[in-house]
Amino acid sequence: DAGVIQSPRHEVTEMGQEVTLRCKPISGHDYLFWYRQTMMRGLELLIYFNNNVPIDDSGMPEDRFSAKMPNASFSTLKIQPSEPRDSAVYFCASSPEGQNTEAFFGQGTRLTVV
Amino acid sequence: GQQVMQIPQYQHVQEGEDFTTYCNSSTTLSNIQWYKQRPGGHPVFLIQLVKSGEVKKQKRLTFQFGEAKKNSSLHITATQTTDVGTYFCAASSYKLIFGSGTRLLVRP
Numbered sequence: 001d002a003g004v005i006q007s008p009r010h011e012v013t014e015m016g017q018e019v020t021l022r023c024k025p026i027s028g029h030d031y032l033f034w035y036r037q038t039m040m041r042g043l044e045l046l047i048y049f050n051n052n053v054p055i056d057d058s059g060m061p062e063d064r065f066s067a068k069m070p071n072a073s074f075s076t077l078k079i080q081p082s083e084p085r086d087s088a089v090y091f092c093a094s095s096p097e098g099q100n101t102e103a104f105f106g107q108g109t110r111l112t113v114v
Numbered sequence: 115g116q117q118v119m120q121i122p123q124y125q126h127v128q129e130g131e132d133f134t135t136y137c138n139s140s141t142t143l144s145n146i147q148w149y150k151q152r153p154g155g156h157p158v159f160l161i162q163l164v165k166s167g168e169v170k171k172q173k174r175l176t177f178q179f180g181e182a183k184k185n186s187s188l189h190i191t192a193t194q195t196t197d198v199g200t201y202f203c204a205a206s207s208y209k210l211i212f213g214s215g216t217r218l219l220v221r222p
Binding site: 048106 | 144145147155156157158159162202204206209210211212213214215
């Protein structure tokens with residue numbers, strides 16, 4: 001298995017533009033997580049899905065952020081409109097059984113909003 | 115909400131010295147996980163502790179889970195330059211919450 005695949009690896013966009021981050025979890029994993037990492041706030045859980053259903057989105061910073069999982073092999077995190085303070089590394093992770101098992105992280109998407 | 119505190123924030127050691135990072139939770143945990151993130155990389159799972167007072171070893175790494183299941187530690191014996199990175203604990207109650215991490219720098 002190729003592991004969790006994220007795209008793009010790097011994204012530079014102008015303030016106000018829409019940004020879409022993509023994730024392909026490991027096949028067979030029922031849980032998918034989106035994390036954001038910054039120097040100031042560390043690794044923050046934004047949202048997680050179980051069997052494609054959003055379970056907890058309490059970490060989503062505001063309405064500008066939305067996440068979807070239309071099927072078991074694909075998820076998106078969208079920011080619209082983007083702001084400079086959204087600049088961070090966004091990680092997607094998947095796990096076979098949720099919180100009590102190992103989470104496998106993708107390589108991350110480094111987002112820069114200018 | 116649940117918080118996980120991790121100390122120290124940074125540790126700079128001479129190669130061969132030992133290193134310890136500590137993780138404390140405000141609530142009792144069902145289990146705790148440890149991850150390592152190399153500079154520019156992504157978090158990679160190291161181990162999971164489940165039982166009260168549990169101790170696990172991986173070569174030079176020793177992981178402990180407190181008796182009350184509210185704290186944990188990672189100890190590295192005789193650090194090597196390959197140990198460089200940030201070590202995170204992740205508290206697993208109803209969702210996986212990461213500590214702030216301890217960044218380890220090793221002088222060769």
